[in-house]
Amino acid sequence: MKLAVCVKRVPDSEARIKIGADGKSIDETGVKFVLNPYDEYAVEEALKLKEASGAGEVVVISVGPDTAQETLRTALAMGADRGVLLKAGALPLDPLPVAQALAAELKDGGYDLVLFGKVAIDDSSHAVGVMVAELLGLPCVSAVAHLTIADGKGSGEREIEGGGEVVEFALPAVVTADKGLNEPRYPALRGIMMAKKKPLEVKDAGLGTGGLDVVSLAYPPERKAGRIVGEGADAVPALVDALKNEAKVL
Amino acid sequence: MANVLAVLEQRGGALKKVSSETLTVARRVADGLGGEVHALVIGGSGVSGEGAGTYGADRVLVASDDALALYQADRYAAAVAAQAGAAGYEVVVVAATAMGRDLAPRIAARLGCALAADVTDVRFDGGVIVTRPVYAGKATYTLKVTGSPSVISIRPNAVAAVPDERPGATDAVPVEAAEPKAKTVEIKQPEKAALDVAEATVVVAGGRGLKAPEHFQLLEDLAAALGGAVGASRAVVDAGWRPHAEQVGQTGKVVSPSLYFAVGISGAIQHLAGIRTAKTIVAINKDADAPIFKAADYGIVGDLFEVIPKLTEEIRKVREG
Numbered sequence: 346m347k348l349a350v351c352v353k354r355v356p357d358s359e360a361r362i363k364i365g366a367d368g369k370s371i372d373e374t375g376v377k378f379v380l381n382p383y384d385e386y387a388v389e390e391a392l393k394l395k396e397a398s399g400a401g402e403v404v405v406i407s408v409g410p411d412t413a414q415e416t417l418r419t420a421l422a423m424g425a426d427r428g429v430l431l432k433a434g435a436l437p438l439d440p441l442p443v444a445q446a447l448a449a450e451l452k453d454g455g456y457d458l459v460l461f462g463k464v465a466i467d468d469s470s471h472a473v474g475v476m477v478a479e480l481l482g483l484p485c486v487s488a489v490a491h492l493t494i495a496d497g498k499g500s501g502e503r504e505i506e507g508g509g510e511v512v513e514f515a516l517p518a519v520v521t522a523d524k525g526l527n528e529p530r531y532p533a534l535r536g537i538m539m540a541k542k543k544p545l546e547v548k549d550a551g552l553g554t555g556g557l558d559v560v561s562l563a564y565p566p567e568r569k570a571g572r573i574v575g576e577g578a579d580a581v582p583a584l585v586d587a588l589k590n591e592a593k594v595l
Numbered sequence: 596m597a598n599v600l601a602v603l604e605q606r607g608g609a610l611k612k613v614s615s616e617t618l619t620v621a622r623r624v625a626d627g628l629g630g631e632v633h634a635l636v637i638g639g640s641g642v643s644g645e646g647a648g649t650y651g652a653d654r655v656l657v658a659s660d661d662a663l664a665l666y667q668a669d670r671y672a673a674a675v676a677a678q679a680g681a682a683g684y685e686v687v688v689v690a691a692t693a694m695g696r697d698l699a700p701r702i703a704a705r706l707g708c709a710l711a712a713d714v715t716d717v718r719f720d721g722g723v724i725v726t727r728p729v730y731a732g733k734a735t736y737t738l739k740v741t742g743s744p745s746v747i748s749i750r751p752n753a754v755a756a757v758p759d760e761r762p763g764a765t766d767a768v769p770v771e772a773a774e775p776k777a778k779t780v781e782i783k784q785p786e787k788a789a790l791d792v793a794e795a796t797v798v799v800a801g802g803r804g805l806k807a808p809e810h811f812q813l814l815e816d817l818a819a820a821l822g823g824a825v826g827a828s829r830a831v832v833d834a835g836w837r838p839h840a841e842q843v844g845q846t847g848k849v850v851s852p853s854l855y856f857a858v859g860i861s862g863a864i865q866h867l868a869g870i871r872t873a874k875t876i877v878a879i880n881k882d883a884d885a886p887i888f889k890a891a892d893y894g895i896v897g898d899l900f901e902v903i904p905k906l907t908e909e910i911r912k913v914r915e916g
Binding site: 358556 | 665666668669672691692693694696697699700701703704705707708709710711712713724727728729730731732733734735736737738739740741742743745776777778779780781782783784785789790791793794797832838839840842844845846847849853854863864865868871872874875876877883888889890891892893894895896897898901902905906909910913914
């Protein structure tokens with residue numbers, strides 16, 4: 346199987362976010378960047394599918410700054426075969442230009458399956474994977490927590506409010522991965538050493554600007570300070586009273 | 596004339612609550628543009644847009660076909676794109692639900708236009724301005740939509756629905772027959788029907804402090820007394836105690852209930868990011884120094900195994916009284 350996985354470099358989920366001097370972007374100083382957690386499920390699934398098919402290739406692709414090469418090396422260390430960085434400066438908040446750049450790269454690649462994480466935890470658009478599928482005219486199941494691929498066909502289960510949708514499709518296709526799909530492997534030392542020698546092509550993404558202009562980036566409004574109503578079970582009546590008469594949420 | 600299309604969501608033929616929020620946003624944008632709101636409802640035969648006029652729909656368009664009873668992604672996207680192509684809407688508004696998160700990017704890709712995804716507020720000030728939390732709410736973008744047309748998906752529970760009675764005359768729109776590329780064949784319902792944490796107005800979430808998966812029964816009872824949903828911290832989901840569908844936080848769901856209980860949850864940054872827009876947060880933890888107390892409106896320092904049963908009992912009294 347020939348598989349592609351599109352990945353993104355994002356700030357670690359435990360990172361504190363500091364807004365930059367321009368008031369329109371974050372200050373990246375001291376921020377740890379990682380492979381987007383949902384993309385790890387996508388990489389793992391691609392590696393498993395390649396291993397199960399006995400042959401093939403896993404190509405990891407990212408749109409991002411030069412430093413996204415590290416993100417691609419992480420995926421290569423997990424076991425992907427080669428990487429492609431579509432180099433861009435700051436990514437637009439509109440997901441369409443990113444999807445267009447990826448679709449152009451994937452178009453003639455002859456991939457059986459293209460995988461994405463269901464969402465990037467930085468801008469949380471839940472959009473690029475699905476858009477790429479639409480631009481390429483491929484079937485797509487998003488936010489898949491269970492996936493079966495056999496005989497050129499696939500079945501994916503995606504979570505919906507209060508249940509799950511089972512979706513069937515034929516390859517080639519696009520799938521975006523949710524947590525629960527698998528348990529991503531940690532790159533072993535040998536994998537990390539090998540990743541350094543794996544091919545990583547860098548080319549210009551030629552990104553468009555999209556249709557959203559940043560007016561400002563700000564911290565969310567501070568929540569007003571709360572209070573401890575008391576200790577132990579004895580404090581319960583005071584809490585219930587506050588919820589009922591003060592917050593008026595009961 | 597610059598009209599707005601509101602794509603509504605139904606389940607079993609009836610409009611979902613979130614559809615009134617979608618309509619409210621669409622109405623706001625249409626008033627700014629001086630245009631009309633057209634509501635599009637897609638579903639199986641028998642689906643109606645009843646009630647859409649109450650929240651500001653000037654017209655209701657119904658695309659019904661037996662093959663559309665379940666969400667068929669490419670056919671739903673084709674129906675929206677066809678209507679948008681025929682009527683030339685300035686803005687298409689969708690709810691950022693499980694369906695909307697899949698559908699909105701498809702519409703934007705088909706229209707070749709901008710997508711402002713998962714926004715928490717929309718206003719009109721010489722153009723459409725959206726508020727868009729990023730880094731799971733650690734920061735917020737204010738964005739001006741410059742592209743035309745555009746697609747906006749609105750986070751459930753973020754905007755209060757405002758009744759605005761309109762004629763809401765209903766017309767059927769044609770549905771093009773086509774086999775979907777990816778076909779939804781079945782909806783799996785869990786044995787116990789559970790309210791989704793992202794939709795619930797009350798969420799009772801538990802963490803490591805519960806000590807064992809079976810102790811979540813305490814939270815199930817409290818949630819039942821409140822008519823709410825059970826949520827979980829990343830730690831207990833990673834430990835396999837609770838399903839990922841219940842995870843609240845940056846790698847789970849961002850929730851905006853009116854009341855959120857964090858029980859035995861210390862309050863990691865990624866968890867707090869997911870509850871920032873909750874109206875009222877209550878923390879119950881035995882560690883008085885737990886960071887969760889800094890985020891909470893009300894806190895009880897104490898043993899949750901004593902506090903929760905008592906709380907459930909008191910809540911039942913209030914509810915019954």
